[in-house]
Amino acid sequence: MVRKIKDRKEFFSLLQSVSESNRNYYSKYGNWNFPQIKVFWIEVNEPFFQNVINSINPKLLSKDFYECVFDEDFYWIDTSEKRIWQIFTFAKTNNANRTIRNNFTNLKGVDRIWLTETFMKKIQKEMNYTNRGFGIHFKDILSIEEPKSDFSAKLWIGKSYTASQEKLLKVANETFAVSSIRFGINPSQDSSSLSGKLYELYFRGHMTVTTCDDLEDLFTLLKFIRTTYKNEIGMLEKECSKKPNFIEIQFSESINSDGFELMTKLGQGDMKLWLQSYKKESDISRYCGVDLHTGDFIQIDLADDYSYLAAEKNACMNVAPRFGTVASRYLTSNSKIIFDGVEMFA
């Protein structure tokens, strides 16, 4: 379905025409014509930049803009921000997630960006979008017994909701870690026409553009997400290189410490930490080991409902949102990342 793209300008035209075509088609037939635009962000640590380019071997279309094809799906990579790359695709989300994992984040120096619930809500708030709902997803990846528990739901909010519906939203939000939030602006009162903007932002660092009638708005949003995230990890890195320091992770409920051991003893899964427990005290367990993302040496002190994270000087601090977000998914229900008394990514 994708015509040949020669450069960044043509790609932007493609985004524009897909958005317009979908809106027109939807007004007539109540369905999409083209797949939706998805944007994935990956964090590429500076020393690994060229290795990653060499490994992926994408086709250079224009300055800092590449194209590659995986499983017949096109991916356009924008590296104009050297550390936080932006990857656009029209592939199905599941296929794109698999591609990102198998071809990008399995490389040393590459990680997703990890969006805590508070970070996602900050984006919505600061961009003045309306809350349009959220997704929840729980999968018991730590159990060895089959069948494993697996539960997911999307709770879309319309222009208004009843008091009893509000109760349901509240319970769902408190019971599960939010896996995505949906927000947008829709000035239209006509339910059959798609005007305005509607986006769904996922904790794994990607976004689906459900509809967008203003590419300028979309690119402002993308830049805001990228810049805010980069500044937050940059600030942590700067402060942690000055003196003995730590980042605090506060959990909303007791953490599953056995699950944490399981995830980190062998360095498996999204956590990307390969740790060794070196000291068990009455109310805290201390771990040290390696962040498999960059090979940095790190330490984690794990207590019942909080944790201290420290890393060697000049270590990549993408470990903080990753640890906080992945722990929220599988080991507790929500977490806050705090540095020097200030909540980060919030």
Place this chain on the structure above:
Amino acid sequence: MPSPSVSIGERRIQLWRRAIFLFDKSEKMEGPFHEAGYNDYWCEGRSQEKLTPDIFGFSDDFFCVCDISMSPQKGDNMGKYKKCTPSEYTKALFPSEKERNPTGSPFLITDEMGIQLTPGYNVVQVFQPGEATIDQINDSILEEKLTQWQGFFFPPPSYSLLAVPESTLDELKFPLAGILKWAAVQSEWVSINEVAEKLLGNLYSSFSKKGIANLRKNIETTIKDLSKGHLKEYLTYNNENKTFRLEVDVSNAQSKKAFSNRINSWLQITPIEIFDIDNETEEDEDTDSDINDD
């Protein structure tokens, strides 16, 4: 009466962490110096008199001098810090609009309880119940915070301090196991000194050269033993350069498991199994056909 820690090494680690936390805060607790505005501190900074107290602490108006010790006799040596002032370099690290005044007498930070106060220094005992015994303090806010302070009710962070020169070979094994996992991911040879740096973290320069040399010797002994014993298939030691390397295919889950279990066997921990979390697919459903929301 010392802290509850059973060994000298463990005592010293706990003492250092608590001493630093006096100048720090978390969501659960705040050190009295931090509470009084001493938010900046510097370990092993040089003084104008060529002394190296363990910690210089800085508030907007004052600087304090602290020495950390487990010895009940240490107080005898505190007199040398009476007129100790930070060097220009140390002051430049933490600039202030006006010249800071000394807080008062130097502080002995210890885990020994019931130290008899000798005039000339203040004592802060950091184990429960925490207590400060004041000789002379010019900063009334700090004096108030120290007087009210009841100690730390939660464990402090590790501050990257995993061992000290006094740590025994047995105490070194567990943090070393974590460092071996780190070393397995490095593509270059790792020196014994790098391992010492990892164990002592940011406080590396706070320890004497002799102490660090002792730690290096213990690390070397352990690594050599591992290269001939538990990790002989993985670890190569170069005696000439005092470096080693590990050959582990960290991209392969089975290889990581085998290596982890070999480490566990050295630590005498039960072997572990791989769980199916490498291919976790928490897929997010497409919203392609899910737009009818208004």
